[in-house]
Amino acid sequence: MLNFVLKRTWHALLVMLLMSMLVFVGVYAIGNPIDILINPQADQALREATIARYGLDKPLWEQYLRFLGNAIQGDFGVSFVYNVPALSLIFTYLPATLELAVVAMVMTIVIGVPLGIYAGYRPDSAFSKLIMSGSVMAFSVPGFWMGLMLMLVFSVELGWFSSGGRGETVSIFGVEWSVFTWDGLQHLLLPALNLALFRLALIVRLTRAGVREAIMSDYVKFARAKGVPPLRILVRHVLRNIMIPLTTVLGMEFGAMVAFSVVTETIFSWPGAGKLVIDSIRTLDQPVVVSYLLLVAAMFVLINFVVDVMYSLLDPRINLGSRK
Amino acid sequence: MSTQTMKPQAPERDSYIRQVWRSYRRSWVACIALAMLVIAVLMAIFAPWVTPQNPFDQATLDLMDSRLPPGTVGSGGYVHVLGTDADGRDLYSAIVYGMRLSLSIGLISGVLALIVGALIGLLAGYFGGRIESVLMRIVDLQLSFPPLMLALILVAILGQGQFQVIVALVAAQYAYFARTVHGVTLAERQKEYIEAANAIPLPTRKIMFSHLLPNVTPPLIVVATVQIASSIVLEATLSFLGVGLPVTEPSLGGLIYNGFEYMQSGRYWMSVYPGITLVILMLAINLVGDHLRDVLNPRLSK
Numbered sequence: 001m002l003n004f005v006l007k008r009t010w011h012a013l014l015v016m017l018l019m020s021m022l023v024f025v026g027v028y029a030i031g032n033p034i035d036i037l038i039n040p041q042a043d044q045a046l047r048e049a050t051i052a053r054y055g056l057d058k059p060l061w062e063q064y065l066r067f068l069g070n071a072i073q074g075d076f077g078v079s080f081v082y083n084v085p086a087l088s089l090i091f092t093y094l095p096a097t098l099e100l101a102v103v104a105m106v107m108t109i110v111i112g113v114p115l116g117i118y119a120g121y122r123p124d125s126a127f128s129k130l131i132m133s134g135s136v137m138a139f140s141v142p143g144f145w146m147g148l149m150l151m152l153v154f155s156v157e158l159g160w161f162s163s164g165g166r167g168e169t170v171s172i173f174g175v176e177w178s179v180f181t182w183d184g185l186q187h188l189l190l191p192a193l194n195l196a197l198f199r200l201a202l203i204v205r206l207t208r209a210g211v212r213e214a215i216m217s218d219y220v221k222f223a224r225a226k227g228v229p230p231l232r233i234l235v236r237h238v239l240r241n242i243m244i245p246l247t248t249v250l251g252m253e254f255g256a257m258v259a260f261s262v263v264t265e266t267i268f269s270w271p272g273a274g275k276l277v278i279d280s281i282r283t284l285d286q287p288v289v290v291s292y293l294l295l296v297a298a299m300f301v302l303i304n305f306v307v308d309v310m311y312s313l314l315d316p317r318i319n320l321g322s323r324k
Numbered sequence: 325m326s327t328q329t330m331k332p333q334a335p336e337r338d339s340y341i342r343q344v345w346r347s348y349r350r351s352w353v354a355c356i357a358l359a360m361l362v363i364a365v366l367m368a369i370f371a372p373w374v375t376p377q378n379p380f381d382q383a384t385l386d387l388m389d390s391r392l393p394p395g396t397v398g399s400g401g402y403v404h405v406l407g408t409d410a411d412g413r414d415l416y417s418a419i420v421y422g423m424r425l426s427l428s429i430g431l432i433s434g435v436l437a438l439i440v441g442a443l444i445g446l447l448a449g450y451f452g453g454r455i456e457s458v459l460m461r462i463v464d465l466q467l468s469f470p471p472l473m474l475a476l477i478l479v480a481i482l483g484q485g486q487f488q489v490i491v492a493l494v495a496a497q498y499a500y501f502a503r504t505v506h507g508v509t510l511a512e513r514q515k516e517y518i519e520a521a522n523a524i525p526l527p528t529r530k531i532m533f534s535h536l537l538p539n540v541t542p543p544l545i546v547v548a549t550v551q552i553a554s555s556i557v558l559e560a561t562l563s564f565l566g567v568g569l570p571v572t573e574p575s576l577g578g579l580i581y582n583g584f585e586y587m588q589s590g591r592y593w594m595s596v597y598p599g600i601t602l603v604i605l606m607l608a609i610n611l612v613g614d615h616l617r618d619v620l621n622p623r624l625s626k
């Protein structure tokens with residue numbers, strides 16, 4: 001176990017290093033920062049002074065090392081647009097994104113797993129067929145289009161939910177939350193549903209497939225023959241076995257949700273990190289783009305790591321030490 | 325599209341086409357999907373002949389015509405069946421041209437990703453060893469990131485434009501092809517015909533491209549239909565975010581983005597019609613792909 005953790009930590013660091021190189025070279029070397037930093041009307045002396053001040057006259061590897069050194073200390077430069085440190089700017093926007101992703105995740109699990117179980121237990125019932133065709137629809141319809149339609153139907157036409165912004169927030173431990181106020185909840189539900197729908201479809205299908213496989217298995221047949229109550233079979237035998245693939249997928253999908261929140265936040269004007277990064281890409285605010293990308297990459301690496309460890313905790317048969 | 329892509333596999337060509345046809349005849353849903361796709365492709369190819377206006381030509385646009393509701397007669401003297409957008413484009417023409425753009429970008433990046441991915445998968449699967457572990461580790465790493473994220477990173481780096489978007493889509497998607505081809509190649513490499521080819525010995529290049537490649541093609545086509553659909557969606561998403569194709573020549577995603585700000589004020593048509601077109605296109609490609617999958621790869625069928 002320890003061996004595995006050490007090895008994976010080493011891999012994770014390597015991946016982060018690679019990502020930082022890619023992003024640095026990409027954003028700073030290909031997109032020319034001089035044009036953004038310096039006023040085109042500036043004279044030659046001012047140009048050179050600015051280039052020297054930002055170290056842009058040094059060779060690329062030296063610039064990269066400097067960037068890396070600063071990045072390790074949490075300094076990703078100052079946002080060109082907001083004029084505050086990029087990382088702290090992202091951290092002020094990040095709670096809104098995480099709140100959205102967590103609520104969407106809870107929706108996915110609370111709605112998706114029971115529907116999947118039902119569809120697995122009664123595959124031929126009309127309701128199960130409805131669930132399954134619904135999930136096919138949710139797969140085929142592009143996520144951003146689904147978001148637009150949700151907004152058009154439920155907020156513009158029916159006026160059931162508000163759209164745009166977070167609504168009223170309440171401050172808990174210095175972080176603003178929408179989920180604890182009625183108004184905030186009204187603003188939160190549609191974007192969260194938009195974010196959740198695709199994963200919901202995925203989870204329904206996975207759960208259904210898992211349940212179908214599990215109820216055919218010998219151990220469930222045996223438990224049934226033994227007279228174990230159905231609910232107990234469901235919880236102790238069926239659910240336990242489908243937990244493993246579900247955890248993996250949910251773990252990975254949480255990352256995908258944070259990534260996709262870029263789209264949802266744009267549609268619903270949700271003031272989160274995703275909207276911030278899209279605006280920053282458009283305004284060429286490179287420090288913000290770089291720190292967001294590296295932060296998200298770090299999150300993915302961490303999620304993969306946690307999922308692998310969770311795997312072994314949920315299923316003692318998996319021996320992490322013996323993996324290559 | 326289905327029949328064209330399958331022509332290269334000479335030995336089994338007839339039976340495949342017949343199987344595909346039989347599979348389609350059984351289901352009217354699939355027939356409709358195929359018909360829709362064919363119509364969409366034909367409309368895209370012959371766009372100038374089936375539309376009253378070239379929406380990408382700024383000179384023909386008249387701002388007086390902007391934001392007309394569906395069914396209004398504009399300054400051009402013809403009826404705007406689906407209304408006009410904020411720049412005065414006839415929405416029907418813009419949708420056909422946008423579809424042309426979306427389809428061609430999806431197809432080009434899908435095919436490029438297929439070529440790159442297949443090459444990497446073949447190399448890794450055939451040679452094994454260090455090449456395999458390096459290549460496949462990169463592929464696995466990439467697969468753990470959502471493609472939208474990768475495409476966004478690349479667009480952030482490269483900037484906007486058709487070429488940049490295609491590069492981003494290829495880079496975000498080749499990994500799926502590489503993984504598939506790698507898996508199949510590993511299985512095929514064990515078989516006698518490769519052993520025999522090795523024993524002759526045929527040159528490596530010949531074994532890889534004349535012997536291995538035809539045998540990994542069926543699963544590759546299955547992945548390709550899925551990936552072409554998803555690269556169209558990905559491009560639409562990027563354009564919708566305003567970081568994809570330039571707004572002066574909007575794809576379907578770009579049209580939805582252009583109309584988005586008018587959604588709240590009741591001018592729904594500017595976003596809704598391009599969106600419906602996109603959804604129909606996606607459904608058609610996915611349904612056609614589903615049937616292709618049943619025929620080409622019985623293992624994957626539900």
